Amino acid sequence: MRSDAMTLRVLFCVVLALATLPLAAQPGDAPVVAIPYASLSASEREQLQPFARTWDTLPPERQARLRRAAARWAQMPPEQRAQMQERFRRWQALKPEERAALRERFRTFRSMPPEQQERVRRGVERFRHLPPEERARLRKEFARMNPEERRAFLQGAGDERRALARQRWLSSLPEAERESMRAMFDGFTGPQRRAFRRLLQATPEAQRETVRREFLRMTPEARAARLEAAAPG
Template identity: 35%
Template sequence: MKRSFSHKTVISILGCLLGSSWLLPAHADAIDWSNLSANEQTVLKPFATTWAQLPETKQALLRKWAAKTPEQRALIKQRYQQWQALNPQQQALIRQKMLHYQQMPASSKAKLQVWHQWFKRLPTTEQQKLKQTWPTLDSSARRAYIQQLQAQYP
């Protein structure tokens, strides 16, 4: 069964995957459990007994996780659960789109970001209409439709 994803879903998942690059430390330094802040110790409590055995990179990753707000951690968990709910073909498609995005020139990425910001400013009804209509249009009809929307919502 072929499933299409909304632009927002793909962007959210791509954002989660691309945004997770903050999890990878540039340089990791091992730190003793007792030197962690109280907040870090609270958030990372499940790792207290094994902390000293964890590789430096894992410790750094976990410390960055602990530094996030509860809201940020909840959002990351939610997006990860969405990712896990996808079947392997859907995950592969998103990976492929992410790779394509990563290989895009900066100017193309900037254009895509401008388009995404414009889309987010559209009224919800127009966003839904665009999502439903888009797959049924050929490229010339898409251009005309977008031009019409841009004239209506600059």
């Protein structure tokens, strides 16, 4: 029983370490120095025991990350540990290609400047407070993006602010139009969404309702042709 509990602790420490990797050392940071396993505290050695054989060969930066993760795990309340356990279970349930996609997103995040990382963190926090159906819809939208669109989304080029702005815009429409307009947006590609926004912005306010309803009556093919014709040359 003790061995199983310790293994779970270490697994969650690793998950937490992966989730909190820094981009890089910042100017003025003190250099990270390797610490022999024997020099760790008794509590750290217990939590990091599965790394005992390879610890002294790990890069100092990874040692430091794992030690920080172990310290955070030790301070977590039970409900937060339960959340980490659930995250680990979801990770185990992912298909190999889904894990690869998540790793790629994480590498993209690590490549951002600190200020862009902070924008992403704020966006994630806002995302968590959206209604469940809105979160599900945004996940589907993200899954349809190509790699360039995903990178732009993560870097803040129309990230959470665009999603929230669109949600506010949909809320401003007559209730009878909202779901139809949302479904139409979900069927657009990224360039089509941008073209539709530009078209509405270029339309006098008094005529925008007419344009919206005209688009709702069109077939997907007619919408695509109209937006292509409206795109700047």
